[in-house]
Amino acid sequence: MAINATEIIVIVKAKMGLPGNEHDALIGLYVDEIGQRILNYCNLSEIPDGLKYTWVAMVSVALTKEQSSVLFPAPVVEEAFEISIGDTSVKQVKNPAAQVLVRPSVAIIDAVVFDYQGELNSYRKLRW
Numbered sequence: 001m002a003i004n005a006t007e008i009i010v011i012v013k014a015k016m017g018l019p020g021n022e023h024d025a026l027i028g029l030y031v032d033e034i035g036q037r038i039l040n041y042c043n044l045s046e047i048p049d050g051l052k053y054t055w056v057a058m059v060s061v062a063l064t065k066e067q068s069s070v071l072f073p074a075p076v077v078e079e080a081f082e083i084s085i086g087d088t089s090v091k092q093v094k095n096p097a098a099q100v101l102v103r104p105s106v107a108i109i110d111a112v113v114f115d116y117q118g119e120l121n122s123y124r125k126l127r128w
């Protein structure tokens with residue numbers, strides 16, 4: 001029996017403590033990308049049940065490495081202040097917001113697949 005991506009999204013959200021549907025699209029990108037890499041690496045047409053939690057772990061690692069600032073944003077503390085000495089004044093400058101990465105990067109996905117090769121190898125089929 002094959003696993004579907006929706007089931008993986010639900011498990012990833014539960015494992016990472018992400019309530020609601022706010023990040024479903026982002027998590028879905030990673031689930032699809034990692035799922036495709038598992039299929040390609042193992043030469044399979046569908047991902048078997050035995051790799052369900054490996055798939056979840058791989059998605060969780062990739063999300064944590066690349067999107068932790070998006071999934072778990074730091075609380076915004078804005079303290080407006082101005083310091084004046086004589087005729088010179090200094091105001092606090094806001095840091096520009098970090099650019100949000102909206103798709104999985106190849107380097108991180110490759111590293112995750114490499115890290116989980118041991119678990120994937122037991123399901124790998126050779127092509128002739």
